[in-house]
Amino acid sequence: MTDRRAATTTAVSPCGDAAVRVAVEGEDTDQVWTVVHRLAGWLNHGGIHPTVTAVPTYDAVLVEFDPYYTTGEEIASHLRAWGATAGTQGAAGGRVVDVPVLFGGEAGPDLEWVAEVTGHPVPKVVDLVCAGEPLIRCLGGPAASAMLDGPDFGLPIPRLATPRLRVPPGAVSVAGRQTVVGPVAAPSGWRQIGRTPLEILRTDTETVVPYRPGDRMRFLPVDESTYAELLGTPMRYRHDD
Amino acid sequence: MTDRPALHIDSATLCVVTDLGRVAGPARGLAVNGALDQFAARAANALVGNAPTDPLIETTGSGITLRPSDDVLLSVTGAPAEPAVDGRAYPAWAPLSVRAGETVRVGVSDAGLRAYVAVHGSFDVPRLMGSCAPDSMIGFGTRVEAGSALALRRPHPPLVNGRFGATVFDFGLPRDVGRVSSALDVIDGPDAAEFGPGLQRLYDSPYTVTPRINHVGMRVAGPVPRRSVTGEVLSRGVPVGAIEAPTGDELLVLMRGRGITAGYPVLAVVTSRALDHAAQLRPGQTVRFRRTTATAATAAHLERRHLLDRVALRARTAFAALARPHPSRPSRT
Numbered sequence: 383m384t385d386r387r388a389a390t391t392t393a394v395s396p397c398g399d400a401a402v403r404v405a406v407e408g409e410d411t412d413q414v415w416t417v418v419h420r421l422a423g424w425l426n427h428g429g430i431h432p433t434v435t436a437v438p439t440y441d442a443v444l445v446e447f448d449p450y451y452t453t454g455e456e457i458a459s460h461l462r463a464w465g466a467t468a469g470t471q472g473a474a475g476g477r478v479v480d481v482p483v484l485f486g487g488e489a490g491p492d493l494e495w496v497a498e499v500t501g502h503p504v505p506k507v508v509d510l511v512c513a514g515e516p517l518i519r520c521l522g523g524p525a526a527s528a529m530l531d532g533p534d535f536g537l538p539i540p541r542l543a544t545p546r547l548r549v550p551p552g553a554v555s556v557a558g559r560q561t562v563v564g565p566v567a568a569p570s571g572w573r574q575i576g577r578t579p580l581e582i583l584r585t586d587t588e589t590v591v592p593y594r595p596g597d598r599m600r601f602l603p604v605d606e607s608t609y610a611e612l613l614g615t616p617m618r619y620r621h622d623d
Numbered sequence: 624m625t626d627r628p629a630l631h632i633d634s635a636t637l638c639v640v641t642d643l644g645r646v647a648g649p650a651r652g653l654a655v656n657g658a659l660d661q662f663a664a665r666a667a668n669a670l671v672g673n674a675p676t677d678p679l680i681e682t683t684g685s686g687i688t689l690r691p692s693d694d695v696l697l698s699v700t701g702a703p704a705e706p707a708v709d710g711r712a713y714p715a716w717a718p719l720s721v722r723a724g725e726t727v728r729v730g731v732s733d734a735g736l737r738a739y740v741a742v743h744g745s746f747d748v749p750r751l752m753g754s755c756a757p758d759s760m761i762g763f764g765t766r767v768e769a770g771s772a773l774a775l776r777r778p779h780p781p782l783v784n785g786r787f788g789a790t791v792f793d794f795g796l797p798r799d800v801g802r803v804s805s806a807l808d809v810i811d812g813p814d815a816a817e818f819g820p821g822l823q824r825l826y827d828s829p830y831t832v833t834p835r836i837n838h839v840g841m842r843v844a845g846p847v848p849r850r851s852v853t854g855e856v857l858s859r860g861v862p863v864g865a866i867e868a869p870t871g872d873e874l875l876v877l878m879r880g881r882g883i884t885a886g887y888p889v890l891a892v893v894t895s896r897a898l899d900h901a902a903q904l905r906p907g908q909t910v911r912f913r914r915t916t917a918t919a920a921t922a923a924h925l926e927r928r929h930l931l932d933r934v935a936l937r938a939r940t941a942f943a944a945l946a947r948p949h950p951s952r953p954s955r956t
Contacts (some may be wrong), residue, residue, distance in 0.1 A: 395813040396810060396813070396892075396896070396917050397812065397813055397862045397865070397889065397892050398809075398812075398862055398864050398865075398892030398893065398894060398917070398920070399810065399811050399865075399892075399894045399917045399920035399921050399924060400712070400862065400864070400894075400895050400924075401862035401892070403813045403859070403860070422650070426650045435646060435647070435649050435650050436649075436650060437649045437650065437860030437883050437884065438860075439857070439859050439860055439884055440794055440857050440858065440859075441857060441859075442857075442859045442860065443860070444649075444859065444860025444862060444883075446649065446655075446863075447860060448942065449895060449920070449921045450924065450925065450928045451922045453917070453921055454917055455917075458706065476638075489698065512830070520858070520884070521651065521652030521880070521883075522652065522858055522884040523652075523654070523881065523882020523883045523884045523885065524654075524760045524882040524885070525652065525653060525760045525761050525882075526651060526652025527652070528882075529858065542810055543770075565761075566760055566761055566762075568760065583761055585751055585761055585762070585763045588752065589650065589651055590651060590652070590653060590751070590752075593641060
């Protein structure tokens with residue numbers, strides 16, 4: 383099926399009896415991402431059934447459901463109808479989160495390695511990470527990690543051959559052409575270049591993390607004393623009081 | 624608050640309060656979590672007249688000993704040994720009236736791994752996004768440990784059959800309802816084609832359940848199909864039940880606590896019905912993967928859920944009838 387306005391196509395493949403994967407294809411990766419998140423937004427607001435949930439990423443939406451209420455085939459036919467009548471509203475988000483980061487040392491054990499691989503001096507690597515306001519493309523595992531675009535190092539960053547068993551909460555890591563900010567301690571094969579002192583995850587809030595796909599992050603380098611001062615401060619949007 | 628009805632925990636190993644899962648979680652980046660044997664959890668609540676999503680106890684491997692402060696109605700399902708009340712055995716998969724101060728011992732039989740205990744009225748426990756299901760990744764959940772107590776929403780007067788001196792109900796659950804199958808039905812995954820003819824190994828080979836099993840994933844050892852294409856996979860949402868071949872000579876079956884995205888191709892996906900079986904497998908057991916279709920899997924799922932619907936209806940009807948004032952309520956001696 384083709385959504386003429388978006389110039390993207392979607393393909394639905396079964397993922398067991400309780401999920402389907404909707405893959406969106408198109409020339410323009412931004413447009414693909416927009417369609418993915420718009421589609422997920424519609425599904426998560428009960429577009430088909432209140433028990434249907436959607437996990438949007440870059441070029442695909444995982445749609446999970448209880449086969450007691452609906453089936454993959456029914457969902458596929460709903461999605462064909464959605465493709466034809468898609469609204470113009472963009473993905474949610476659009477706000478900015480300022481993220482102070484202590485780079486290198488224990489907080490970023492892979493910073494120098496990344497500098498070596500990319501051929502940039504360490505300060506240049508930090509500059510590249512802190513340039514611009516990269517988009518949060520999606521929330522990933524584990525625990526609503528923020529998956530961001532870039533930075534543009536000029537080449538993709540290889541992952542660790544053997545993942546670390548534990549990176550701390552607040553780790554800022556890069557791999558491929560992406561950056562990830564992890565709210566909790568977890569195993570990871572990404573290259574950890576820094577760490578934010580902010581408290582990202584709060585189970586006393588309904589959304590658990592303060593950001594959503596479509597928001598942006600601004601990384602700000604801080605020294606050890608500022609890091610210590612800010613340790614445990616809740617992460618929030620730039621203009622939140 | 625000392626007067627509030629409570630369920631005192633005398634002993635417990637690997638026990639949590641859970642429910643059917645955090646359905647709103649995946650859209651916000653969190654795993655769904657919740658009872659790994661969804662059928663047993665639903666059945667436990669249905670048998671005591673609770674809502675399907677009410678909190679209940681999940682015990683893994685060892686079991687739990689409980690002592691209610693008030694009269695309660697509870698049920699034990701999953702892979703339990705026969706529950707014992709003050710040393711006397713009663714059937715599992717049935718409502719069980721327990722008097723204030725009596726000791727209930729719930730064991731887990733060798734035929735499975737997880738048992739569920741539901742109490743009529745359920746517990747008051749903290750929730751996140753509407754669910755009490757523990758999430759070990761974010762440190763949320765209610766652990767059930769020796770010496771702790773769970774606040775009961777309400778007690779339940781004894782339901783005792785005067786003739787038999789015990790709670791006797793038949794809500795239509797078949798006798799073999801808790802039987803665990805080590806043949807797991809799976810459906811070819813969205814990335815099955817990447818494995819070419821090698822995918823057939825998944826269906827031809829026996830696998831051994833390793834000790835590395837928890838609510839996040841189950842690792843099974845055996846011949847691993849290899850991808851015939853190379854290249855990194857972009858992170859995508861992965862369903863509960865996804866079978867991945869990350870490295871080495873083990874397959875990883877994702878359970879309800881899995882991270883919601885991954886960059887590994889999905890060979891096949893375990894069906895909803897078979898995931899309940901997978902939740903009951905113990906380390907060292909041999910499993911096989913059996914190819915099925917979404918249509919057949921949905922039919923199997925519906926059959927089980929319709930069975931639960933009938934149990935829930937019969938239980939509610941029976942308890943409503945018994946709750947009416949009765950001139951001479953018999954008592955157990």
